[in-house]
Amino acid sequence: MKPRATESHELHFGYFFPSGKTNFLYSDEAARRAPEMTKDNLLALAQAAEAVGFDSLFIADNWSGHQRAAELAGHQSPAFHAPMLAMALFAATQHIGVISTFHTTHHKPAHIARMGATLDAFSEGRWGWNVVTGFSADEAALFGESFIEHDERYRMAAEFVDIVTALWTEHEPIDVEGKYYRARGRIKLPRPSQDPYPYLVSAGASPAGTDFASRYCDQLVALGNTVDVVSDTGHRLSDLTAQSGRDVGLCPFSMAIIREGEGEAEELYHRLLETLNVEATKEIAADVLGSIESSRAMYDKMGEEQATRAFGGAGSMLNFIGTAEQVTEQLLEVKSATDASTVLINFPLWSPDELKTFSPVLDHLREAGVWTPPESRDYSW
Numbered sequence: 001m002k003p004r005a006t007e008s009h010e011l012h013f014g015y016f017f018p019s020g021k022t023n024f025l026y027s028d029e030a031a032r033r034a035p036e037m038t039k040d041n042l043l044a045l046a047q048a049a050e051a052v053g054f055d056s057l058f059i060a061d062n063w064s065g066h067q068r069a070a071e072l073a074g075h076q077s078p079a080f081h082a083p084m085l086a087m088a089l090f091a092a093t094q095h096i097g098v099i100s101t102f103h104t105t106h107h108k109p110a111h112i113a114r115m116g117a118t119l120d121a122f123s124e125g126r127w128g129w130n131v132v133t134g135f136s137a138d139e140a141a142l143f144g145e146s147f148i149e150h151d152e153r154y155r156m157a158a159e160f161v162d163i164v165t166a167l168w169t170e171h172e173p174i175d176v177e178g179k180y181y182r183a184r185g186r187i188k189l190p191r192p193s194q195d196p197y198p199y200l201v202s203a204g205a206s207p208a209g210t211d212f213a214s215r216y217c218d219q220l221v222a223l224g225n226t227v228d229v230v231s232d233t234g235h236r237l238s239d240l241t242a243q244s245g246r247d248v249g250l251c252p253f254s255m256a257i258i259r260e261g262e263g264e265a266e267e268l269y270h271r272l273l274e275t276l277n278v279e280a281t282k283e284i285a286a287d288v289l290g291s292i293e294s295s296r297a298m299y300d301k302m303g304e305e306q307a308t309r310a311f312g313g314a315g316s317m318l319n320f321i322g323t324a325e326q327v328t329e330q331l332l333e334v335k336s337a338t339d340a341s342t343v344l345i346n347f348p349l350w351s352p353d354e355l356k357t358f359s360p361v362l363d364h365l366r367e368a369g370v371w372t373p374p375e376s377r378d379y380s381w
């Protein structure tokens, strides 16, 4: 197990692992072209991401399946349960990190403490937890619960993570009588391999969400469709970490289409937009835009139809579209304008070959002195 990075001026890359045949670009052509979500295809994809030079795989997860048009067409569906998929990916890879999503709301701290310890110890320190509170009332209903108010979910998450980290690190039994959770005792071995405990990630964008990330996490995934939006989040995060004293990396979320010929990637992107599945996008947008302030804010000035199309065309995140040289320039601009330490990338036409289109970008970044292959570094994450 390698120690965490302390000071790194390099860029790192997370691969947004498919949690459905399409993610964030709800094109029927993309769904048709994507491989089936089978064991062989997903393991080959994880191995390709490792060989190309990604630092980590990020697996998103939600519970409830109420989006029927999306489900039917393969948009954000089907999705394997993230922590279970993570275990399989560890078995098929050597050094890449796997960040899997697990909800705080709806569960108990001992569940995640035990599961996370197993994932981290089994992988010898390669596991990260994307801590989410759940943004959907349907999900709460699935667990027979009412939907808890937004900021209270983060207060619950803070108490939840405090207990989980105590269960990971304390060798004597703990005795916690919190406002939301109680836990007495200790979990059995193994404990996590990472020191002091596994890598914690959050994508909270609200004041309560970024405050939570600044106090509990190692990385904040930032949603923003321009460098300025991401940079604003970075500034808010720096103000908060100045108070918390925690080192939290900024990780913009993005989509990439890279093709060799000038204009080819743009042409492909526009072709995918032509087959946007509007019904599926509306369902997903209603879920997300209905519940997430920061996403809704990006579409405030648009009518419903325009907002749906923008959302379904990966309009909430940075878009890296072009030749390898052009995408390299775009990434260097993001790095200098936002001080991002990691960039999380979704490839709408995912496959091992699609991931290989990123290799020349990494070669250029290496020449520019901002990237080295993860396996050659003496630090992780």
Ligand SMILES: Cc1cc2nc3c(=O)[nH]c(=O)nc-3n(C[C@H](O)[C@H](O)[C@H](O)COP(=O)(O)O)c2cc1C
Residues within 6 Å of the ligand: 059, 060, 061, 062, 101, 131, 132, 133, 134, 135, 202, 203, 204, 205, 206, 207, 208, 209, 210, 221, 222, 223, 253, 292, 293, 294
């Ligand atoms: C890249 C990314 C991935 C996310 N993955 C999940 C997920 O898998 N499950 C989930 O419930 N929420 C997920 N979210 C939502 C966040 O956890 C959070 O609810 C959202 O960003 C809004 O933050 P806020 O509630 O602080 O405004 C994700 C957000 C982003 C930007």
